[in-house]
Each structure stands twice: as structure tokens, then as C-alpha cells.
Amino acid sequence: xxxxxxxxxxxxxxxxxxxxxxxxxxxxxxxxxxxxxxxxxxxxxxxxxxxxxxxxxxxxxxxxxxxxxxxxxxxxxxxxxxxxxxxxxxxxxxxxxxxxxxxxxxxxxxxxxxxxxxxxxxxxxxxxxxxxxxxxxxxxxxxxxxxxxxxxxxxxxxxxxxxxxxxxxxxxxxxxxxxxxxxxxxxxxxxxxxxxxxxxxxxxxxxxxxxxxxxxxxxxxxx
Numbered sequence: 001x002x003x004x005x006x007x008x009x010x011x012x013x014x015x016x017x018x019x020x021x022x023x024x025x026x027x028x029x030x031x032x033x034x035x036x037x038x039x040x041x042x043x044x045x046x047x048x049x050x051x052x053x054x055x056x057x058x059x060x061x062x063x064x065x066x067x068x069x070x071x072x073x074x075x076x077x078x079x080x081x082x083x084x085x086x087x088x089x090x091x092x093x094x095x096x097x098x099x100x101x102x103x104x105x106x107x108x109x110x111x112x113x114x115x116x117x118x119x120x121x122x123x124x125x126x127x128x129x130x131x132x133x134x135x136x137x138x139x140x141x142x143x144x145x146x147x148x149x150x151x152x153x154x155x156x157x158x159x160x161x162x163x164x165x166x167x168x169x170x171x172x173x174x175x176x177x178x179x180x181x182x183x184x185x186x187x188x189x190x191x192x193x194x195x196x197x198x199x200x201x202x203x204x205x206x207x208x209x210x211x212x213x214x215x216x217x218x219x220x221x222x223x
Contacts, residue, residue: 004033009099014039015047015086017095022171026199030103034076036084042070045086045097049074052141053215055083055100056175058092079105081145081221098175102200102221123152125192128218133158134166134205136214149222153195155203161189164216167206168193174202174219177211195222 007028013019015038038047047067048060066087067074076082086097126147129138134157157166165185173180185206186193195201205216 004031004035006035006037008037008039010039015045015097016040017091017097019096021096021099022200025099025101028101030076030101032076032079032103032105034103036074036076036101038067038072038074038084040070042068045088045091047072047074048085048087050083050085052081052083052145053139055085055098056141056215056217058085058090058098060085060087060092063087076103079103081141100219121150123150123154125154125156127156127158129158134164134216135159136210136216138215140215140218144218144220147220149195149220151195151198151222153222155193155195155220157186157191157193157203159189161187164205164207164210166191166193167204169202169204171200171202171219174204174217177204177209177217179204179206198222 007030009015010019010021010024038045048054048065050059050061053059054061074084080103082101082103084099085092086095091097126149128134129140129143132138165187167179167183167185169178169180169183172178179185193203200219200221202219203217204211205214210216
């Protein structure tokens with residue numbers, strides 16, 4: 001049986017400004033029952049648990065919801081995507097004090113050993129935004145939350161040709177709504193992206209201010 005683990009956010013750097021917390025989280029296997037520990041000087045920072053849009057736009061909840069002990073411990077009680085930010089001054093949007101992780105469920109005890117002929121799950125198509133498609137003012141992180149994206153699955157971005165497009169971008173470009181000059185936009189109106197490798201993937205619309213002002217950005221975790 002795997003014991004629960006404590007993860008010191010940022011390791012020896014702790015919870016501070018100008019640190020890449022997504023790079024810190026990359027490759028870590030967070031599971032239900034594990035604990036995040038945010039260490040920082042009392043009064044210098046705090047910790048808010050937020051939603052996907054709150055994370056993307058650095059929206060602070062009411063101050064009464066802040067953790068501020070300087071040694072804040074958060075138990076990862078449920079699986080899925082989790083988001084955290086610092087609510088002091090502009091530490092989130094200007095100094096990178098935000099963290100997103102994906103929490104895996106506890107492994108269940110094996111009931112039987114599957115035979116080599118047991119079928120794997122077939123690749124699935126995920127229509128981004130479901131019936132609304134790829135458009136403005138949809139909470140795409142809420143849409144993605146709880147979905148089991150796997151290598152071999154496909155994302156399908158449906159939209160009106162000429163109105164939107166799709167860029168695959170880096171983490172930094174995603175949070176700042178920067179279109180990658182190295183990536184050509186997808187513009188077919190039915191763009192299909194095969195998820196070829198595991199890890200976090202980032203996408204945005206590069207038309208006008210659709211990303212920054214209308215929420216047209218999506219990140220997912222591929223298993």
C-alpha cells in the first residue's frame with residue numbers, strides 16, 4: 001500500500017515570488033491523501049484555493065478564505081485538477097505565485113490480474129466545449145475537470161471558420177495569452193489534435209483578445 005506523502009511546495013525555495021511552480025510540479029505523482037505544504041514568512045504571502053478561471057486570471061476570493069499561517073497544509077482530499085494562488089498584491093499575475101496540479105485517485109486493490117488479451121480503453125474523441133464548441137465565454141477548465149484524457153485520444157475544436165483559431169502553446173504563453181510565433185494556427189473550423197504524449201497541454205485562441213478577455217484557453221493533463 002502506498003503511504004500518503006507531504007509535498008513541500010517549491011522545495012527549499014518554499015512559496016515565494018519569481019519561481020516556476022509548474023516546473024516544480026511537473027512529473028510529480030500527486031494522489032488523494034497526499035498533502036501540500038506551503039512555507040513562507042508570515043505576512044509576506046498567503047494561499048487561496050481557487051477555480052480554473054480564478055487561477056488563469058489571478059482572481060482573489062474573499063480574504064476570509066486565505067490561508068496565512070506561513071506553514072499552510074492542504075490535504076488533497078479528492079481527485080482532479082486543483083488550483084492555488086497567492087493573493088498578496090500582484091504576486092500571482094506579476095510574480096508567478098500560482099500552482100496547478102492534477103490529483104490522481106488512490107490505486108484500488110487489484111481484484112484480478114487481467115489477461116494479456118484484456119482490451120485497453122479505445123481512444124476517445126473529446127469535443128472541446130461539447131455542444132457549444134470552441135467559442136467565447138465558456139469555462140473550459142470546468143469542461144475539462146474530471147475528464148480522463150489519455151495518450152491516443154483526440155481533441156476536436158469546432159468553431160466557425162474565420163471567427164476563431166487554435167494555437168498549441170507553452171505554459172508561459174498560456175498564462176499570458178501569447179501566441180507562439182513558432183506554431184502555425186489551426187484554422188479549419190474542425191481542428192483535430194491527437195494527444196500523443198502524456199503531461200500538461202496548453203491551447204488558446206489567437207484571434208484579437210479572445211484568450212485574455214473572453215476565456216478562450218484550455219489546459220489539460222494527459223495520462
